Amino acid sequence: MQYSIVSADSHINEPPELFNEVPASLRSLAPQLVHTDKGDAWIMAPGAAPRFVSTSAVAGRKKEEYLARPVTYETMRKGSFMPGPHVEDMDIDNIDAGVLYPGIMRYLERCADGPVRLACAHTYNEWMAGFQKHDPKRLVGIATLPQLDDDMGKTTIEALERAAKLGLRGAFLSQKDSGIPLHHPDASRFWAVAEEIGIPISIHIHTNPFQRGWSKDWMDIPGSKELGGSLVLIGMAEHMNTLIWGGVVARHPKLKIVLAEGGIGWIPSVLERMDHVYDVHRHYMNSIVKEKPSETFRKNFYATFQKDVAGIRLRDMMGADRLMWASDYPHTDTTWPESKKVIDETFEGVPEGDKHLMISENAARLYGLQN
Ligand SMILES: [Zn+2]
Secondary structure (H helix, E strand, O other): OOOOOEEEEEEOOOOOOHHHHOOHHHHOOOOEEEEEOOEEEEEOOOOOOOEEOHHHOOOOOOHHHOOOOOEOOOOOOHHHOOHHHHHHHHHHOOOOEEEEEOOHHHHHHHOOOHHHHHHHHHHHHHHHHHHHHOOOOOEEEEEEEOOOOOHHHHHHHHHHHHHHHOOOOEEEEOOOOOOOOOOOHHHHHHHHHHHHHOOOEEEEOOOOOOOOOOOHHHHHOOOHHHHHHHOOHHHHHHHHHHHHHOOHHHHOOOOOEEEEOOOOOOHHHHHHHHHHHHHHHOOOOOOOOOOOHHHHHHHHEEEEEOOOHHHHHOHHHOOHHHEEEOOOOOOOOOOOOOHHHHHHHHOOOOOHHHHHHHHHHHHHHHOOOOO
């Protein structure tokens, strides 16, 4: 089929009954859905505070009305968790294909323990493989993987290998705030396997929030939430630096890394600084990196964005072939159902060739969608 618009970062919400599929011995420790006066919420582990679906399912509501009413599975758009309605919602939004990231399974690290995380990852990935099967030319399933500090990355590898066999076309790496960094020696085997398997590995916003270490009380100080919402990009800059300076990409030159939902406007500035560190500081810092970070970015990285006029204007400083537009359906940042209008406005004046790369071709190429 012809791909005019591909969303490189959309989301689902896990269906209410999903974790009934977790093996019986672990089921009571798996996430449970609860219905409350404030809406539906997931309890990620026994005793944990409820995590409301709220901002994860607002597509179609006016932004002034976000969270004005409790969000439940009854009231959210069915496309959020059912493949048929999901495709219908893509049609409403003129989207030809969507790359599907998890809902609460983005927070897999909050599950009870390592064995539960692995079981939940398998359960989710099998379900997502079925979701993708509904229309593989239009639905691109991304697996979820347990964090790298579980069993020295062994379960991360096991989940990745199984997800690849299931036909999922990318994998999302869950990262515990206090977990090992991506360039830790315990993670090295995982990166070798990821390179060998060849599917893109995604790092998504909120996996390493810069507000880690903040007391929960501090989040209630007026302004803290807006500050977090504005600076989610910071964590992505940290991931990019870790993977490049830590030599992960240098050791595994075929790796494909996707920085998901972090926007793109910051990338040229951070790369310019990284190149400066490379030129001036690498000698006395005994850097293990042997090429300019901006060159590494152009070979191994991709980044997704929704509205990012600054980044679109600076595309030549990163490579237009590295940048992928996304709708973020059905989350609070979503452009649904007006994605085409948003694209027309934010890409105004951009030559058709570059525009097509960013809104369709790059994602189609990366995930093997055939025209
Ligand atoms: Zn996303």
